[in-house]
Amino acid sequence: MRFTCNWLRSPSSSLLVLAFLLLGLPLLSRFALSWSHPYGYLSDLAIGSLLLITLHQRSWLLSLPLLLAWGIFTLGTAELVNAVGRMPEPADLHYLSDAQFVSHSTQGAGLSQPSLALAIALLIALYLGLRSWQKLRHATPLSSTWLLLPLSLFAAHTVLQQLKPSEADQWLQFNLPHKLLAESTNSSQQYLADWLAGDKPGSPPDISALNQLDLSGTPLLTQAGSARNVLIITLEGVTGAYLKASRKAIGSSYTQDPMPRLSQWAERGMLTYDYVLHGHQTIRGLYAMLCGDYNKLDSGTPKGVELLNNAERSEQCLPAQLRERGLSTHFLQGAGLRFMAKDQIMPRMGFEQTLGRDWFKNKPYIEFPWGMDDKAYFEGALGYVQQLRKKRQPWMLTLLTVGTHQPYSAPQEYLDRHATAKLAAIAYLDDAIADFLNALEQQGVMKDTLVIVTSDESHGLENVRLASAWGFNLLLAPEQAQLPALKQGVYGHVDLTASVLDYFAFPIPATISGRSLLRDYANGREIMSYTNGLLRQHDGQGTLTECDFQSVCRRYASPGFITDTANYLGRFAGKPARLISQQAEQLDQSLNSSQGEQSYQFANHQPVKLNPSASDDWADNLVGAQYLTLAADTQTTVTLKIRALHMDNQGGKLQLKTKEYDRDVALVIPELPLLTRKKPIEVSFTFNNPEARKAFSFHLIGQGRGSVEILNFSVRSTPLKTEEKLLAAQENLDEIAPSDALTN
Structure with a gap:
């Protein structure tokens, strides 16, 4: 007993606990989460040893905040990767540290990694308890010479990445503190490298191929479409990988079939499988698809918000264009409208009626913190369509679901049948959207309505290449016999507005960007996306360039944008990488030109x-x-x-x-x-x-x-x-x- 007490009082006991917390636990959890990658283990060892040397024999006043931050980063990365298939960025560190958001987002399903959370909490408590019990006046921090160990590990990580770059996801190669550290030092390193190389800022790169309207393709329809109405169904967070025909078209290695019923519908319409989502966040996706313009490829003020001060540009969005040509325009979502100012942005885009959670009078099947569950939502939406059909005026209706937003909404019977709440929610949405489309067909809606099914963003898939940027566009038209089952070519949300206007042969404003899905093009096109911390550009000539948070770009031989595999062609940095960033910055240019006002x-x-x-x-x-x-x-x-x-x-x-x-x-x-x-x-x-x-x-x-x-x-x-x-x-x-x- 005396030996045990003496050992617990000795610095070696706290050192052992701290070492297991900072080194053993990250390595074990990486293995348990199937995130094994040499660079990832090296990153864990580098950060863990740096913290170990910094905190050993230090006061708990220093240890507590650093260990809490490290614990939140570690757990938050696991949770966010599990939820949306991407590593945290500086712009969303609030998800990791704000208790209210974490509580709201985990309501119902709880944490996906409770064992990791418990282990972190217990080990931090044990370490701080030992440090309080031990006599700090005899404490001797480790010599600064030990810092050579983590510095050597960081250097090895950097050199190996230079010599043998990996296509693996960021969370496989970095832990979050290492990623943030590399990101914070990269800009100064890049500036120094450019200065030494004598690079000077030149004229802005040409982005005309990205932001101009292109109607040079051959029309698929011999005349204007016969539909009177437009129905755009936007599914929260759904990736193109969920559709069987999309997976088959690119030869995807993803073997699950989470949405079999929507996949059946996809075989009945025109499916665009190489379909690019330009970013994360619902309001940005809605802006791109409904206003024919790139959403910002950064975390700045969304262009939808800036639209509130730009009446001229807002009149060129799709709802305003259709309203001007006699259609009544409606927006109906399952969540509340006030967050992200959709109660004002959607009317500004031209919607005459903008309705959210408060409109629904039918009772939801389950309680969900964000709004209506998907089955109840589509039942309400079907009633709304029936109301519109009773009127003689043609209409446009845009729908937005919410059930496949974290923490995911599904009844217990779905949760019992699926391994995760996420898969259960996707299956619940699959049944709800299929039942809705079946009802539309039975009621004759599709005979005079152009129906488009897509998603606002992608919540991604772990170990599926480009899943965070992989969307889909399913078009169902009265002229379906004249349209191909699979639409070839690279398209994206920026093309949706031009496509709908082109279907009706309506004039398209010159400020609208993109191509028409209702045309075949003989040549490729440039297109950009920013998801999962990676800025991507396809040049339309068989090359995809992908730039990471360190401003290091990699080129791949890729005939399209969304592919299951691509041949690595090499990497570059410096001025060529900066030109790609400048393209994104030009596309991001604010709709507000008031010079700071x-x-x-x-x-x-x-x-x-x-x-x-x-x-x-x-x-x-x-x-x-x-x-x-x-x-x-x-x-x-x-x-x-x-x-x-x-x-x-x-x-x-x-x-x-x-x-x-x-x-x-x-x-x-x-x-x-x-x-x-x-x-x-x-x-x-x-x-x-x-x-x-x-x-x-x-x-x-x-x-x-x-x-x-x-x-x-x-x-x-x-x-x-x-x-x-x-x-x-x-x-x-x-x-x-x-x-x-x-x-x-």
Whole structure:
């Protein structure tokens, strides 16, 4: 017993626990998750040994935050790869560290790796417990000479990647801290390399092949289509790999068949299998497909939000074009509308009716945190179609599901039949969409309606090449006999608007980009995508270029964009890689050309019912001002006015929060007074942006018994004057000074 106590008090016990936590556990979990790759193991050893040397015999005041951050990164990577088939990026670190989002996203299904979470928590607690018990005054940190070990491992990882680059997914080659470290140092290294090579910025690259309308192909139809109506069905997160004909067309090695019923429907229409999704996030996918333009290939303010300040461009989106030609236009989704401001963006695109979760009166089959389950959603949507058909006016209806969004929605009978909640949700969606299409056919809707089935983004598939960018487009038209079963060629969401307008032989605005799916082209085309942290460009001449977060690009011989395998041709960096990034930056150019000035209005003058209690910054958010980019050296003014429509005597309590990448940002925001029937809330405040704020969001949280109307929620940013910049810089230094004093 005395020996055990003495050993527990000795530094060797805590060193052993720390070593197993930082070295043993990552290696074992990598093996258990089937992520085995030499570069991945090397990355784990490098980061683990660096932390081990840094933390051994250090105070728990230093150890606790570093170990918690490391644990969150490790668990978060496993969860995100399992959920959406990609490694975290800096833009979504909030998914790993914000307890509310993690709680909301794991509701129902829970963590996919509970054993890993438990092991991390227990080992951290054991280590900190031993360190508290041991006498720190006798502690001797490891010599700095030991740092040569992790530095050698990092160097070996870098050299091996240079000598023998791997096509494996990023999470197989890196752990998250190593990836972030490499990403943060890459820009300075690239700048130095360019300077030594004498590279200087040149003229912007030509992007005309990417952002211009191309109708040079041979039409598949001899005359304008006969359909009167348009129905676009958008399935949340579904990848093209789920359709049997798509897998067969590219010779995919993915052997599962998660959507057999939709696959049967795909054989009855025209399926475009080499179909590119240009990015992640629903609002970006909707913008690309409905406005004929690339969504931003970065995490800046979505173009859909910028569309609120660009009436001229919004009138060229597909719903506005069809409305101008006599169709009534409708948007119906299964989730609430306020998040990401779809309650305003979709009307701006030209939808006369924009409806969300509150429209549905039919009872859902299961409770789901994001909205209607897919079966109940499509039953409601079928009723909506029936209402439209009773009117003489032709119509356009865009549908958006939500059930295949993490944490995934499926009844218990589906969960019992499938290995994961994700597969169960996909099977549930497969039955729901197949039943919906069958009902449309039985009711004669397809005789006079152009039906397009696609997805907003792809939640990816582990170990399936390009799955995060692999979409699909299933077109069902009255003229089906004239259309091929498989559409050859590379297409993407940027082509959908031009394709629908071309089907009707309507004039297409010159600002619309892309090709028409209703035409055959003799030559290839350039196309770009940014998913899973990789910027990809196909030149239309048999070469796919893929650039990673380190600005290292690899070329592959690839006749199309989506292929199961491709021949590696070599790698490059420096100026050629920078030209590809510049192409993406040009496509990203803001719709707002006000040179630093931005002005958004997020009030929609619609009644909003408050919840008696509010605890979730996402589900309870009352305003859709999310993911904005506020330029550097600007001042932002926020003006808010809210009135009570119906309110009990207790009044309503409201709070305004600000977040960057969905993590709380400490800004000086005035406390909102109690909202009553006699006293509305009127508040205006400003804050400076000495540096650019990205993925910046406002969260207006309210609780009470009653409903409110947001009369004004404006966000206006203007450039700071010289003296204001100096004052803002001094204020920033004053805020930093106290924390610096604590560390000196």
